[in-house]
Amino acid sequence: MERRAHARSVPGVRTPDAHAAEPHGAPLLIERLLPRPDAVRAEHLLLDGAVDAVYDRVRRADFMRAWRESPAVRALFAARGFGERVMSTAAGRARPVEPPPETMRLADLGERGEWVLLGEEPPHEIAFGAIGRFWSGETAWEEIEAAQFATFGRPGFARIACDFSLRPYGSGRTLVSYECRTQATDPAARRGFLRYWRPLSPFIGVVLRSQLRVVART
Numbered sequence: 001m002e003r004r005a006h007a008r009s010v011p012g013v014r015t016p017d018a019h020a021a022e023p024h025g026a027p028l029l030i031e032r033l034l035p036r037p038d039a040v041r042a043e044h045l046l047l048d049g050a051v052d053a054v055y056d057r058v059r060r061a062d063f064m065r066a067w068r069e070s071p072a073v074r075a076l077f078a079a080r081g082f083g084e085r086v087m088s089t090a091a092g093r094a095r096p097v098e099p100p101p102e103t104m105r106l107a108d109l110g111e112r113g114e115w116v117l118l119g120e121e122p123p124h125e126i127a128f129g130a131i132g133r134f135w136s137g138e139t140a141w142e143e144i145e146a147a148q149f150a151t152f153g154r155p156g157f158a159r160i161a162c163d164f165s166l167r168p169y170g171s172g173r174t175l176v177s178y179e180c181r182t183q184a185t186d187p188a189a190r191r192g193f194l195r196y197w198r199p200l201s202p203f204i205g206v207v208l209r210s211q212l213r214v215v216a217r218t
Contacts, residue, residue, distance in 0.1 A: 130142075
């Protein structure tokens with residue numbers, strides 16, 4: 001499948017010549033960003049519409065709708081928040097309760113912040129991610145530049161890369177794949193993250209599927 005000539009490069013990752021036809025099986029943006037992840041979760045949804053139109057829906061979808069419209073997603077985040085408050089109280093740390101953002105759209109992401117746009121190859125792929133600690137009872141995200149993501153290696157953290165990839169499926173339909181990869185920056189962080197990940201992976205799948213359904217309703 002060819003990608004458009006105006007595809008954006010991934011910060012810190014070499015992008016193939018956009019004018020050359022890519023071979024079958026060429027790596028995705030997320031594979032270039034995190035080629036050796038510690039954990040992977042992927043979900044898929046078949047949608048009506050051509051790739052260009054569905055890609056626009058992915059960029060415009062407000063993923064806060066998954067939180068507002070899905071009781072399961074709200075329950076998961078409520079349970080996580082409660083657990084973090086218990087851990088913070090036990091450790092004697094003050095933990096202010098921050099309100100959720102009003103909206104959460106990929107079209108609004110920049111290249112600096114806690115969650116950043118990592119790369120885009122319209123209309124086939126868009127990647128975003130974050131770096132932080134989120135497995136020891138307290139979530140803390142780093143403020144980063146997108147260009148830092150691929151080479152960040154400070155101990156005690158993990159990198160999360162998320163990716164929507166789209167491909168034509170038959171006549172007038174598009175297969176949307178939503179993949180999330182995580183890689184810790186050192187062995188101790190990896191052990192802590194994997195203890196967190198193993199019981200929660202099925203619930204992460206619930207969140208990904210809810211966000212795919214937001215795209216379907218956009």
